[in-house]
Amino acid sequence: MKKLLVVDGNSIINRTYYATETSFMKTAEGLYTGAVYGFLNIFLKYLEEDNPDYVAVCFDVKHPTFRHEEYEEYKATRKGMPDELAAQMPLLKELLHAFNVAVVEKPGFEADDLIGTFCERASQKGVGCIVLTGDRDSLQLVNEKVVVKLPVTRGGKTNTEFYDVDAVYEKYGVTPAQLIDVKALMGDKSDNVPGIPGVGEKTALSLIKEFGSLEGIYENIDKVARPALKKKLEEGKDIAYLSRKLVTIMRDVPLEITEEDARRKEYDPARVLNVLNKLEFRSIIKRLNLEQVEPEAEVVFEKENNYKDIEDMILPEKVVELSGIDDMTNLILPEKIDVAYITYSLDNSGLSEVNFRFDDSNVGYTVILPGALFVPNFMDKFASVFENESIKKVLFDAKPFILWLKNNGCDFKGLYCDVAVCAYLSDSTRKSNGITDVYRFYTSKEIKQGSLNELFALKEIQEYAFRRLEEDGQTQLFEDVELPLVCILADLEYTGFRVNPDILKAEGRDFDKRINELTGLIHDYAGKAFNINSPKQLGEVLFEDLKLEVKKKTKTGYSTNIEVLEKLYDAHPIIPCIIEYRQNTKLKSTYIDGLLSAINLMTGRVHSSFNQMATATGRLSSTEPNLQNLPIKSEIGRHIRRAFEPRDENHILIDADYSQIELRVLAHISQDSTMIEAFRNNEDIHTVTAAKVFNVGLEDVTYEMRSKAKAVNFGIIYGISEYGLSRDLNISFYEAKQLKTDYLKKYPGVAAYMKDIVESARKLGYVTTLMGRRRYLPELASSNNQIRSFGERIALNTPIQGTAADIIKIAMVKVYNELARRKLESKLILQVHDELLIDALKEEKEEVIALLKSCMENAFELSVPLVVSIDTGMNFDFNE
Incomplete structure (x- = not known):
């Protein structure tokens, strides 16, 4: 059977607008785009899931409808569309037109009526209809050929409430058509549909279940048991019938558009790419595999700026490609280099390409690294550039490249500018997705994708970035804190943190023992063995075999999430066992199996990635694995921390922790x-x-x-x-x-x-x-x-938390530099929010403690003292 997907455009975009994670997204030009972004993600999700043959998106028109003629106060209490959302409606429709999707609207009718008409026409022709909406009013349309899907987004994840005839009856106890009379009785505050005063959803459902319809109620009014309710119904009869007219969705709107017009068509990738570029939806471009598509025409942004003295990007006139050992051997680098502009391509398989431009030269060098065997020749030729501190280096996102060099025996020096860090300082709430994105951010112009074009854009970006930092008063923050931190974080990642796998394995065995015990108990309570990790099988056990009260259903069966289990906690002894089972399996997976798999077999350490540009407040974050989120207060957390040890028995861990730094910052700022x-x-x-x-x-x-x-x-x-x-x-x-x-x-x-x-x-x-x-x-x-x-x-929070983040970063730079200046063997290995952790040589312990306290307590001058507490131990559980 062919399928039609018909979308309630207003309902879905309203829902995505009020989802606060995206609603304040803006382009570099200040264009609000969050609601469109949310809509498009939902729309694409259901296109992929349902693969419909026909697609239409219906919209309301700002125009009185026949319902206003029936009842002047219809929707009178509804506020107008927020300006930020109204500005996005034309963008959404432009995007849908680019995707060749039928956009349907008609003065005098609401989107619901257009959807109802589409459903009626489709049903008559044997086409299955899927209504995608955020409005439960559409449930009245459900029949054997029409289903309704309600996307529900929680925690950034979109799930679906699915309604066919059975699902509607199971939830409400009435048929979809009877929901019209339920709504007529109870009214609808959001649309200012009056309904009968004093009759809510529960009462309305009860009446329709008993009498079947409005007509059934009034034909049997004397059978209404409660006198007060009978009186309300009698007095509100006219209102009920008026309300039914208002809430009934039309199914015969005279539409010029036909189902054939809604047939799903191929779209022009270049046209779609143009619109997505304007909206800066890089993740969608990647999702649709449009990165290599040429736009319809070059996009040019007209925007005044104050950087008239900055020269436009010079394009490469000559490219020297080096892809063999002979090429490398015969290459002669310039005798004197002041600035080296560098771009690179690096993934899990290693470094595959490096591009160089020296000073203002119009010559670009492209080095292709076909494999590890080529690396020594590459190092022989270019290590003198990387290790020469007098040569200024300009890169985008330098840390991964610096780390790769360290892993290959090269000590990178002379980082002059990381344009990704500059862009992050200029606006920490936006993500910089590559050089082309940063170029657009600073210049409001486009460059064609390609490694050489990006290389030659670096100089112009750097000049814009430095000017912007100066204007915003951030030059010192960049030069003294963020820039040196790039190399420091690369060194932390290179050094790593030793983990004792035997401790984790022993803890894992304890977990396995308890998990097996819980599995046995759960199976005993259930009276059979089943897959506890399967929500479907677990739901059947709880709600069919054990007959527990159903709290929530999903498209695929019964919900068994933590909210449901907590509501059932005292209903049966199986429930506490399931909750503990889930807690234990999650802890084991995250902190035992996850950490064991993260241990580098060559070094015996975990080498976490430290993210300098991930938070809006300036705080660092840690991933793969996240060492900033190790549990600390629980007993299991303490056991896991004991697996983290100094490099050997001659070393000791020293932890320095700021005391109440955010409150001290508040005291200073508030005076x-x-x-x-x-x-x-x-x-x-x-x-x-x-x-x-x-x-x-x-x-x-x-x-x-x-x-x-x-x-x-x-x-x-x-x-x-x-x-x-x-x-x-x-x-x-x-x-x-x-x-x-x-x-x-x-x-x-x-x-x-x-x-x-x-x-x-x-x-x-x-x-x-x-x-x-x-x-x-x-x-x-x-x-x-x-x-x-x-x-x-x-x-309120950012000046406080952000200043605390700045102070710990300043302290990191001071501590790292002082350890190096004194030529100590002790190494800075971790930063956790307000703490610094040193893997210290025991002989250097007292000197390192004094150094830590001095550097950290004098990192920044406040009206109140900065105080640091020190812990030492042979593992990361200092309470042992």
């Missing part, structure tokens, strides 16, 4: 006298806060008081709401509101900071750290209250 005094007197800030808020002496502060004060202290940093505070402390909303109010009265400097920083961010469009790191906040200009509130929390 709150009470907070400053507490830190200067080396008092416990949480005890001081508790004494102030609860009006007791320091000696009378209880553990509970201190815990609440601590929650408020740290909650303030993250812009916590009264609701969030009540949830975290398990107290009433009123108590949480009073607690926060009392806190801000006792810390007036903090209260003033919270007010002033948001006002400043609204005015400037960004906030900065004490070192000048910027975070732009387009969210503050949003008409969406949820997004705007998110922006306000970010405005």
